[in-house]
Amino acid sequence: MATPNLSTSAVNSPLIGQPMVSYEAQWLGTPTIAGGSIEDILRRRGSQSGSNTEEARGRNQLSAKKPTTKAERRALQEQQRVEKQKRVSTANTSTNAPNNTDKKPPVNNPTRSKNTALAAKNDLQRKSILNHLELPKKPDTDKNKDLHPAVLSLALLFSQYKITGSNARCVAVLETFSQVIKDHQPPDDATFVRHIQKHLDPHIAFLLNYRYMSLSIRECIRWLKKIMADLVAVHPPVADQDARQTLQKQIDRFIRERITMADELIAHNAVTKIEDGDVILTFAKSSVVEHVFLEAKKIGRDFEVIVIDSRPLLEGKNLCVKLVRNGIKCKYTLISGIYVALKTATKVFMGSHAILNNGSSYARIGSAAVAMAATDKQIPVILCCETYKFVNRTQVDSLVMNEKGDPFSLVQTSDTTTPVLANWKQQQNLSILNLMYDVTPSKYISAVVTEIGIIPCTSAPVIWREYNQYAGY
Known part of the structure; x- marks a missing residue:
């Protein structure tokens, strides 16, 4: 079988038509293959590429005068290390040397100034985002x-x-x-x-x-x-x-x-949703929800109530006292323990200050958090609300329209100790916001109990329109 004639391009490629050369044979000897020794091939490859760079010339010189013993290789490495240290020290000296001719006076950066002004503007906007919600002004x-x-x-x-x-x-x-x-x-x-x-x-x-x-x-x-x-x-x-x-x-x-x-009618309709053994969770205090619980106790339903409350009004305290006096089992906790309370709850009953035209509920702040947490646990949320509270207004957040409470009511924590935030007005980057209401989206409300029956919250605009048309309200 004839030996194939390798072309120049085949010789240039180390993987085509060339036998494998071990690392030991490459450094301890000068093996030859078709086309000449390894040194000849490397020299010819560098000349064919026509590279005039210093790196190519150094590689050719290294291949032309390659050390063959371990001592020579070690000496070459030491020489290269010394030269590298000289180059690094020379570069550092030139960088640290004072150059008065190239020194330029500081120039104001327009981009940095613009960013600073923008940051100040954004900070001002954050402080004024709720300026349309004014604190009540006590008139003379x-x-x-x-x-x-x-x-x-x-x-x-x-x-x-x-x-x-x-x-x-x-x-x-x-x-x-x-x-x-x-x-x-x-x-x-x-x-x-x-x-x-x-x-x-x-x-x-x-x-x-x-x-x-x-x-x-x-x-x-x-x-x-x-x-x-x-x-x-x-x-x-x-x-x-x-x-x-x-x-x-x-x-x-x-x-x-x-x-x-x-x-009275809401209580009559709502007690049908209360069964023996129910653990009903409620938030703050609603007079109609209180009436529902008392009516359910009156007809002999055996149930338990968990009252969730929040600062600063703590309205749930009065509700809890009233229910306990009427023989209803109660548990009381703050809104921070909502998920612990929901572990045993079977239903959620809450009141509402208004039912908006999109089916959302406008109620005491914290109601939305309770409804969302209950929905997360797949617990039905039932609102008790009179039809006169159905309004022709649509609101998707709590910032467009709300009521600001006194910020000092959040600061004061005890009558005997000095509040931690007693000097909050002197803090430049601190402001206290005491919102009174929030908006609960309709998707977190299971049903609304009214005097005309139990309806979905999305029927709010129909109820408002009918009462305005026929009753003149």
Whole structure:
């Protein structure tokens, strides 16, 4: 069999047509293969590439004068090491040497200045992102001496959180306005039905300045103004005394039908969802939820209640005391222990300050966290809410509209010790935000119990439209 003739390209490739040469044979001898010795092949390969670089020339010189013994190789390595140290020391000396000719004065970096300004702007925006939510401003009572004394007293109770809960606040506002209507005497040149609207406006603004009105109170005021407008449109005009009595009767009727009787019907509908052995979790305090628990105990249901509470109002304490006095087993914990409490809970009952048009619930802050945690554990979340709290408003977060509470109520932790954040106003980068409400999305709400039945939360716009169309609310 003839030996193949290797071409130049085949010789250049170490893997084609060449036998394998061991490491020992390469360094301890000068073996030859087709085309010449290894040194000849390397020399020819370097000349064919035409490389004029210093690295190629050094490689050729090394291959031309390659050490063959261990002592020679060690001497060559030592020489290369010394040369490398000289090159490094020379480079360091040239770098550290002072060069006055190349020294330039510092120049302001426009990019860095721009980034600093942008950071300051972002910090300002973070501080002002909730500036549209203003703290209640206590107006000067000396400048409002013309207001009804009942309104002044109510504003003081609201500002001190002596009256809490949407139902309690709505009833207090309506009863106060009923007293204002009863005592109001219009001027001689004006009728009662036309002057009463103008007379109530400063009272409403005064209450609004003392504490931000909840959505349910706004619905009540909107309904009251509509009743007044309907009286103005009556022909022939209604006498002053008749108009006064009509408004008072309408207010009493609203409180009786839309709040008092509604709570009775909600309790009647909600107890069907409570079974013997249930462990029901609730958050803060809701008057209608309290009524549901008392009604369930009255008809003989055996159940237990877990009250979840949060600072600074700690409304759940009053609910827990009331339930224990009526013989209902209760457990009390703060919202930080929500997941521990949900291990034994079977249902969640909560109240709501308003049901929005997209089915979300506007309630005491912390309600959304409880609903989300319960949904995570696949526990049904049931809201108890009167239909007068259904509003024609859509809100997907808690920042667009909310109520700011007093920040000092979060700072104060004990009456006997100095709070840790007592000097928080002197801290430049610290601010305290005390929001009162949050929004629970509809996907975390299983059902809403109302006086007209148990409905899905997505039916809220239908309920609002029907009541506005037929009942005039």
